[in-house]
Amino acid sequence: MTNGREDDALSWDGDDDPTLDVGASRDVGPDDVEPDTEPATAPELPEGFTAVGRGSETVDAAAAVDAASVSRPAIAERAPMGNGELVGVGVLGGVYALFAIGWIIGGLRLQGTAAFLVSPVGYQVSLWLAVLAPIVWFGTVFLLTARSKPWVRMVWLIAGAVLLLPWPFIMVGAIGR
Incomplete structure (x- = not known):
């Protein structure tokens, strides 16, 4: 009996999305995982956008910070009510x-x-x-x-x-x- 995704009783459009796979497969060990590769050139953000999340340090941060500081002032936001x-x-x-x-x-x-x-x-x-x-x-x-x-x-x-x-x-x- 196989446990592949193609053998599921129900199949929905979009099941092949890689973000749905939560864990690693059965036969992959810690040495078999390939490291993430960085792009050859750092991408640039349009004016007013800020990079967040994994890999955000490779984005041209100087241009993003300058555009954000020019486009809107810093506003201190209040924490939600207790x-x-x-x-x-x-x-x-x-x-x-x-x-x-x-x-x-x-x-x-x-x-x-x-x-x-x-x-x-x-x-x-x-x-x-x-x-x-x-x-x-x-x-x-x-x-x-x-x-x-x-x-x-x-x-x-x-x-x-x-x-x-x-x-x-x-x-x-x-x-x-």
Whole structure:
């Protein structure tokens, strides 16, 4: 019985791809492996590309580095969020969403009372600005602190949660009538 790839029960297009062979064959020893040969001339990369991986040291690195440094500035990227920061941002995002709902409910309940003090158009504009304020605060803090330390983002989000409390809902709310 042979174990060749041609004798498999199922054959798919592309099975002869050499990258599919994970290990060496049965009869090949460590002395039988041929070393990789380097090309006679070093290939050159187009402008803006950087060589990575095996054999990248043979590529003309000077031209690649010069092209990369000219084409874009070096930007320090932030590491992905950790578990604690991710949970904290998620909880505070939910709080901000509840604040927006609280501003809608509280603002609509005060609409009849506010008609004596403010014009209806002015009240509607201020109501919807108040509803959008928690969402805008969260988005702004999230974008502007993208490259900051995690504690800076959390401090700004907590400060916004204290600042943007939906006072009409808290004072009048569901039980204030």
